[in-house]
Structures are given as C-alpha cells and as structure tokens.
Amino acid sequence: METIAYLPGYLSPPGGFRMLAERMEGYAGLDLEPEPTPDAQLEAWEARVPEGAHLVASFEAGLAAVQIAARKRAKSLVWFSPYARADAALVARARALAWALEAGGVEGFVRVARPLFFGSLMLERGEELIAAWQASLRPDGLAAWTRAVAALGDRRRPLRTLEATPTMTVVGAEDTFAPMRYAHEVTEWVPELRGILVTLDGAGHFGFWENPREATSVARGFIERYREFLEGPAEWQAEDDEAPPPLRFEPEAPQ
Numbered sequence: 001m002e003t004i005a006y007l008p009g010y011l012s013p014p015g016g017f018r019m020l021a022e023r024m025e026g027y028a029g030l031d032l033e034p035e036p037t038p039d040a041q042l043e044a045w046e047a048r049v050p051e052g053a054h055l056v057a058s059f060e061a062g063l064a065a066v067q068i069a070a071r072k073r074a075k076s077l078v079w080f081s082p083y084a085r086a087d088a089a090l091v092a093r094a095r096a097l098a099w100a101l102e103a104g105g106v107e108g109f110v111r112v113a114r115p116l117f118f119g120s121l122m123l124e125r126g127e128e129l130i131a132a133w134q135a136s137l138r139p140d141g142l143a144a145w146t147r148a149v150a151a152l153g154d155r156r157r158p159l160r161t162l163e164a165t166p167t168m169t170v171v172g173a174e175d176t177f178a179p180m181r182y183a184h185e186v187t188e189w190v191p192e193l194r195g196i197l198v199t200l201d202g203a204g205h206f207g208f209w210e211n212p213r214e215a216t217s218v219a220r221g222f223i224e225r226y227r228e229f230l231e232g233p234a235e236w237q238a239e240d241d242e243a244p245p246p247l248r249f250e251p252e253a254p255q
Contacts, residue, residue, distance in 0.1 A: 009059025119174035166229030172203030
C-alpha cells in the first residue's frame with residue numbers, strides 16, 4: 001500500500017488534513033505535527049517520511065516538502081496555497097499580522113487574518129469553524145511564524161530538484177494572503193513540465209478546509225495519475241515539440 005504523508009503548515013486548522021485524509025481510501029496515511037517555521041518542519045519531519053511516499057503539504061510547509069521530496073524520492077507532491085518566496089507584498093502582510101498579534105494578542109491576529117485567509121463562504125457561514133481555529137493558535141508559535149514568513153527570502157531554486165516528482169499546486173480562488181501568482185511561480189519553477197496548477201472556487205488560503213470535497217477530488221485524481229507526468233514529457237517532446245495534452249480533472253461540486 002502506498003503512503004501519503006500529510007505536512008501541515010503551522011496555521012493549519014485543528015485536525016490538519018484530517019478531512020482530506022479520511023476521503024483518501026486505499027492509502028496509508030502519515031500525519032505530521034505542525035511546526036512554526038520551514039526549517040523546524042524539515043528537521044522534525046524528514047526522518048519520519050518514508051521513501052517513495054506521496055506528499056500533501058500546505059502553506060509554508062511545502063518548502064520542507066520540496067526538500068523531502070527530492071531526498072526521499074517522493075512519488076508526487078500536492079501543495080495547497082503555496083508560496084516559495086516572500087516578496088514585498090507578502091512581507092507586508094506578515095508584518096501586519098505580527099503587529100496585530102503584538103497589539104491585540106491572538107484575537108487581534110485573527111481579526112486581521114480573517115479577510116486574508118478565508119473566502120467569502122467561510123466568512124459568511126463558518127464562524128464556529130473560525131472560532132475553533134482561533135482557539136488552537138498560540139502566541140509564541142504565531143510570533144515565530146510571522147518572523148519566519150517575513151524573513152523567507154527567495155526559496156524557489158530548490159523547486160528545480162523536482163524533475164522526478166510531479167507537482168500539483170492548489171490555490172483558493174479567493175486567497176488574499178498568497179494569491180494565485182505565487183502558485184504560478186511555483187508551477188513554473190518545477191522542471192520538465194511536471195507541474196500543474198488547480199484553483200478551488202469559493203475558497204481562500206485554507207482551501208482544503210473550506211472546500212474539502214473539491215480539494216480531495218483534485219488531490220486524489222492527481223495522486224492516482226502521477227505516472228502520466230513521469231511518462232508524458234518524453235513522449236510529448238518526441239512528437240515535434242507538440243504541446244502536452246491537458247490533464248482533465250472533474251472534481252465534485254462544492255457543497
């Protein structure tokens with residue numbers, strides 16, 4: 001049985017990828033505990049991830065996942081709400097959240113974070129879920145996370161090591177914290193045409209939580225068909241450089 005390792009970003013909701021993992025029948029699951037910075041994530045997780053696993057990561061945890069994927073020969077990588085560099089806009093958002101945390105504690109952090117992290121459906125109907133997420137947050141971890149994001153710099157170069165790891169980036173159409181351009185950058189840096197980008201309607205930064213049915217559908221479809229990305233480019237390039245045929249996903253409609 002193949003293994004899917006779930007690598008949650010520090011701000012992941014309570015339960016991490018549980019809602020997604022419960023829908024991934026037929027795979028062994030490895031749930032890893034959140035850590036506040038990419039460096040801490042890599043140190044804590046690398047030894048636990050088996051060779052040849054599929055990796056599912058969120059947020060900044062995808063940076064650790066990229067390095068683990070190359071070192072552990074991961075079969076595939078699904079990265080929700082990715083960003084591989086902190087440009088001026090992302091640094092400004094991280095610093096605004098740090099200021100809110102310092103001025104108002106966790107409550108102040110969440111007040112500023114709500115429109116950055118959540119899509120309209122969650123903001124309209126998900127108050128109880130947002131409250132549960134807020135209750136799971138800790139000031140010291142949030143402070144470490146905001147510092148790490150602001151100091152992230154440019155970490156796109158390791159994406160070049162994914163020549164043997166098909167990679168799908170998944171971004172919420174209403175993600176304000178890490179808009180779609182960051183996912184485009186990640187996809188473009190994956191070599192050998194082995195990256196694909198998918199958007200989740202009605203979702204923000206927490207797409208796999210806000211729209212778990214569609215998130216599961218696209219993730220499972222990609223994991224089950226990852227070999228097409230390993231075998232495809234050689235065939236495409238052999239046919240007079242014709243453009244590769246697009247993969248078609250038919251996710252279930254969000255409820």
